[in-house]
Amino acid sequence: MTRRFICILFACFTALTASAQRISPASFKALAEKEDSLRYFASRIIFEQEQERREEACDLFIPKLVQALKTPGSFYYPFDSLRTVSIQYPKDSTFRIFTWALQREDRSFRHYGAIQQKSADGQLKLYPLFDNSDFINNWDTITSPKAWIGCLYYKIVQTQYFNKQYYTLFGWDGNNFRSQKKMMEMLSFETGQPVFGAPMFSFAEDTVRKPTLNRFVLEYKQDVNVSLNYSPDMQKVMYDHLISETNEPGKLATYVPDLDYEGFQWKAGKWVHIEKIFHDALEQGKAPIVAPLDQSKKDLKRIRTDDEVFGEQKAQQEKKKKKN
Template sequence: MILILLLSRVFAQQPVVANNINQLNTYQDSLKKLGNEFVHNQNDLERKNANYAFIKTLVTALKTNNSFTYPFDSLKTISLTQSPDNKFRIFSWHVANNDGSYRFYGAIQMNTSGPLKLYGLEDYSPLIKNPEDTVADNRTWFGAQYYTIVPVMSIKPYYVLLGWKGYTDKSTKRVIDVLSFKDDKPVFGMPIFEGNNKKRSRVVFQYARQASMLLKHVPAQNLIVFDNLAPPDKRNKDQPETYGPDLTYNGYQLKNGKWTYVDNIDMRNIPNEMDEGYVDPRVQQQQTRPIKAEPARQKRVQ
């Protein structure tokens, strides 16, 4: 009798789970269509309207029970990155403006057993004068599209975020940011990057739009490694929009909860696998704006 009661409860619960999945599948189909609109539509106003509809639909979808476990794996127009400790995940994406610039959007979904706990991310980039010195919250976010989350269990636990940040029609940025939680709310930025006679709360790289920059985490060595960026000529040293990789590499090494700058890393000692599944978000713009072929790398300019 007890077994029958248990089985009846299990079978009674299955349609609820199935209904949730079916509902989320329907929402995902709508999100795919809206995502294609805000990426590929030639009309600026229609792209923005599609994005606003996308945000409303996403929030509604995430209110579905057990939505945190739903992968949204058919949704290719955004980045969905989950923390390795399974405590949260970040939705992040961008919408291109007609002048070649970008606006970023995102949300942090916490892994809870109860009602939805979601923090919207508002791109405050144009008003942030010194991003490497700025600590912000979710409403003053230095927008980016993230592809890697690195948890750091120090005295004050935090997460390092690696992201792509389209900038203008001439240059692109990448970002090493920090996410922590204070009073159960997200905080971006922390003065933990040391080197070059400066302490930074986040690290921002700027380079020519047609170039491609390596920025990846190497877990086995507690290292973040990246291309050294240099101008094509000394006369361009004050023009970061002309910079590109020069075949040398630098990094940040984790030591006692902080990241120390390391110059001129020997890449022969670094595993050469790239971040799995990461596609440069510029690819999403190929149908709306041509992307030039990646140039040959310049020699390092001292």
């Protein structure tokens, strides 16, 4: 047994022990047993061939999840084997959000979710999220859990302004057969209740000023990858600048990345838009890629994360600076 393997084993044991210290042995055992059943139905929601069976699996998954979360101390149980369910925590770990998606026959998506708040006595404090996006024409609005604009959350960034905590949620929506969407929205708690959306996306520093938004949404062509994520190293949100590949600005399903990047930076209680992240100009006659890509080395079975993409971009920038 190598030293590296022993370290990994010890780290896993430590993490499980830390969780178990907040959950009684009986509760931990009960949750582990419930997780097996949840994993089975969560997998069916994604992989069943017929929509009716996917919906049936989802209808069975929801009460089983609520039942599991009613177990005292369940907040500290990670449910990390639920690979098809996104579970996101803010930095202060005061709550967590479960979200998952069900694809319909027409390739549109319905999303499901719940916010579980940490409680002092270990009892369940849960806010179900009801996807109302099919009935909301204007997404630039402030909503409650009962009128949630459904998506699959993949990151939470916590910020503070005047001693109040704000949580920026990053989400993905498969949308339909023509386009996908990614979004940023604010989550706050007003008198203990979750509120989605806030006028915190400012374009005041743009060359041409635009109105402040309650929610920032990117819609783009179905079969392309678009990044929208927070870079801790740069302390900025970065996302792909999009253009219509058919020169039809009114058709968002034609939008694709053009290898430029925009972003946002947290300033005085708002995410302030940055029109251009990178300002390094290429030397005349220099190609943006220093060497042809070796297509044989591309791993098409593994999708790179936004953090990996940003890491590669940062490495290229550092390399270029050293050359200069």
